[in-house]
Amino acid sequence: MSTAPRCDRTEAWARLADHHAGAGRALDLRQAFAADAGRAGAFSLQAPEVFADLSKNLWDADTRTLLLALARECRIEQRRDAMLAGEPINHTEGRAVLHTALRAPRGAAPFGDEVHEVLDRMLAYVEQVRDTAASGIRHVVNIGIGGSDLGPQMVVPALDAYTSPALTLHFVSNVDGHDIAPVLRRLDPRETLVIVASKTFTTQETMANAAVARAWFLAGYGEGGEAAIAKHFAATTTNVAAAAKFGITTTFGFWDWVGGRYSLWSAIGLPIALAVGAENFRALLAGAHAMDRHFAEAPLEENLPIQLGLLDVWYRNFLGFTSRSVAPYHQGLRRLPAYLQQLEMESNGKSVDLDGELLPFGTSPVVWGEAGTNGQHAYFQMLHQGTDVIPVEFVAVKTPCYRAEGIAELPEGVRAGLADQHHKLLANCLAQSQALMLGKSTDEAMGESAPTASKALDATTVARHRTFPGNRPSTTLVLDQLTPAALGALIALYEHRVFTSGALWRINSFDQWGVELGKALCSQLLPRFATGDTAGLDGSTAALLDRLLG
Numbered sequence: 295m296s297t298a299p300r301c302d303r304t305e306a307w308a309r310l311a312d313h314h315a316g317a318g319r320a321l322d323l324r325q326a327f328a329a330d331a332g333r334a335g336a337f338s339l340q341a342p343e344v345f346a347d348l349s350k351n352l353w354d355a356d357t358r359t360l361l362l363a364l365a366r367e368c369r370i371e372q373r374r375d376a377m378l379a380g381e382p383i384n385h386t387e388g389r390a391v392l393h394t395a396l397r398a399p400r401g402a403a404p405f406g407d408e409v410h411e412v413l414d415r416m417l418a419y420v421e422q423v424r425d426t427a428a429s430g431i432r433h434v435v436n437i438g439i440g441g442s443d444l445g446p447q448m449v450v451p452a453l454d455a456y457t458s459p460a461l462t463l464h465f466v467s468n469v470d471g472h473d474i475a476p477v478l479r480r481l482d483p484r485e486t487l488v489i490v491a492s493k494t495f496t497t498q499e500t501m502a503n504a505a506v507a508r509a510w511f512l513a514g515y516g517e518g519g520e521a522a523i524a525k526h527f528a529a530t531t532t533n534v535a536a537a538a539k540f541g542i543t544t545t546f547g548f549w550d551w552v553g554g555r556y557s558l559w560s561a562i563g564l565p566i567a568l569a570v571g572a573e574n575f576r577a578l579l580a581g582a583h584a585m586d587r588h589f590a591e592a593p594l595e596e597n598l599p600i601q602l603g604l605l606d607v608w609y610r611n612f613l614g615f616t617s618r619s620v621a622p623y624h625q626g627l628r629r630l631p632a633y634l635q636q637l638e639m640e641s642n643g644k645s646v647d648l649d650g651e652l653l654p655f656g657t658s659p660v661v662w663g664e665a666g667t668n669g670q671h672a673y674f675q676m677l678h679q680g681t682d683v684i685p686v687e688f689v690a691v692k693t694p695c696y697r698a699e700g701i702a703e704l705p706e707g708v709r710a711g712l713a714d715q716h717h718k719l720l721a722n723c724l725a726q727s728q729a730l731m732l733g734k735s736t737d738e739a740m741g742e743s744a745p746t747a748s749k750a751l752d753a754t755t756v757a758r759h760r761t762f763p764g765n766r767p768s769t770t771l772v773l774d775q776l777t778p779a780a781l782g783a784l785i786a787l788y789e790h791r792v793f794t795s796g797a798l799w800r801i802n803s804f805d806q807w808g809v810e811l812g813k814a815l816c817s818q819l820l821p822r823f824a825t826g827d828t829a830g831l832d833g834s835t836a837a838l839l840d841r842l843l844g
């Protein structure tokens with residue numbers, strides 16, 4: 295276990311506290327930009343595939359210097375290197391944390407032989423299935439939940455431009471039958487490949503959905519159904535024996551050193567590879583690897599994941615922000631907030647440090663969001679005028695990319711309209727970060743006409759309602775295009791940023807004991823749904839059970 299100090303037990307932490315009590319807390323972004331014409335450049339970083347404008351954040355050069363000192367005192371580089379070398383840093387599960395090995399070139403990381411054997415075999419299988427004339431497969435249903443679902447479910451729409459029109463991907467995760475029923479209803483078993491994706495192959499939701507899918511398949515296929523399972527079902531799991539017991543013979547394995555929420559690069563990425571093809575899947579891995587190298591090699595001053603992680607610590611522990619909103623201005627990234635919720639909140643939603651000591655400071659923020667511009671018409675009101683300051687992370691993509699065979703056939707007027715829409719999208723993105731920062735004073739609002747306000751209201755009252763405090767922080771990440779490589783780099787960036795804040799907080803970012811109690815209580819409650827027995831339950835649960843069964 296690392297002997298590196300916890301962030302709050304360092305000199306830099308005390309100096310950050312002093313800084314926060316003085317200039318650090320008082321920073322006004324509008325004044326900071328007015329005073330320093332070079333601020334945008336000084337607080338921007340270029341990492342592989344991802345440019346980051348960090349200048350609209352509530353920090354100055356001193357804050358950044360102190361945060362970098364904090365990172366060094368917490369020995370972030372040694373801790374990063376320990377992870378990359380395969381040390382068992384997930385100490386409560388006795389495991390290494392080596393998702394980076396999944397995207398490393400042959401021979402460049404631990405376990406390279408195993409990784410590339412499965413990858414080659416999986417991608418050969420992918421190309422067979424994608425030859426739809428020969429395979430007869432038109433639909434792929436991925437059954438998995440959490441890390442066995444959210445990554446592929448996020449990546450497939452993001453890479454829509456690279457997907458094959460011949461194969462349609464469906465994702466089923468919820469134990470609620472309302473998830474799987476409408477999917478299966480539309481499908482023909484003879485044209486369908488079902489992937490059962492589960493690291494453990496024991497997860498209640500996935501096993502229940504897999505059983506339903508199997509029953510649906512056998513009923514719909516008719517004679518020869520049992521034998522056809524070999525062609526129409528595949529499993530991606532570390533528990534190959536359990537998959538075989540279920541009757542699945544086409545299996546792609548992975549290893550206990552791949553955390554569920556870090557697993558889209560492993561066999562869990564099978565639906566992604568089926569959607570975009572082997573070459574694009576390899577490009578996704580290569581983009582992530584480029585970010586891994588940046589994380590491993592760039593000096594801290596230029597290291598984007600580390601700087602984002604440091605900002606997260608500054609915001610959570612000094613400025614007291616409890617949440618961060620993610621606003622991808624690309625409809626293809628609409629599932630990014632959900633993906634990041636698991637990545638960050640399952641990783642860093644912890645209350646004790648590596649030694650089991652209760653932490654005296656906050657850890658994971660709430661991560662939430664929606665694709666832009668949709669979020670603007672829902673909750674941005676609160677971001678601009680609510681009582682809480684919530685840092686926003688915008689993701690903008692410079693050049694749009696539509697599926698070639700679709701867009702090329704469109705009339706010129708439609709294509710021109712789409713180009714115009716992209717400028718509107720980007721203008722909205724920039725305008726929102728501007729509005730958050732600039733705000734609008736009551737004096738400015740007084741100068742505006744407010745024709746719809748009640749005549750009974752005086753001008754100052756109306757202006758107060760129309761005032762924006764401003765000085766609200768945001769980060770803008772920019773990709774040139776949402777290619778597989780760029781997306782791979784973006785996801786790896788987020789992974790390493792979560793590592794950074796977790797390392798400073800000295801928590802284990804790679805276990806998830808907090809999901810276990812609910813699972814255990816569910817197992818105890820389930821039999822009561824058959825018997826109606828409420829004996830020994832707390833009053834609320836007993837009454838609810840009665841109501842649900844009554």
Ligand code: F6P
Pocket residue numbers: 439440441442491492493494495496497500554555640806809
């Ligand atoms: O929710 C807990 C969890 O263990 C996640 O960490 C994991 O991604 C998910 O369940 C699914 O687990 P599995 O892949 O084993 O089915």
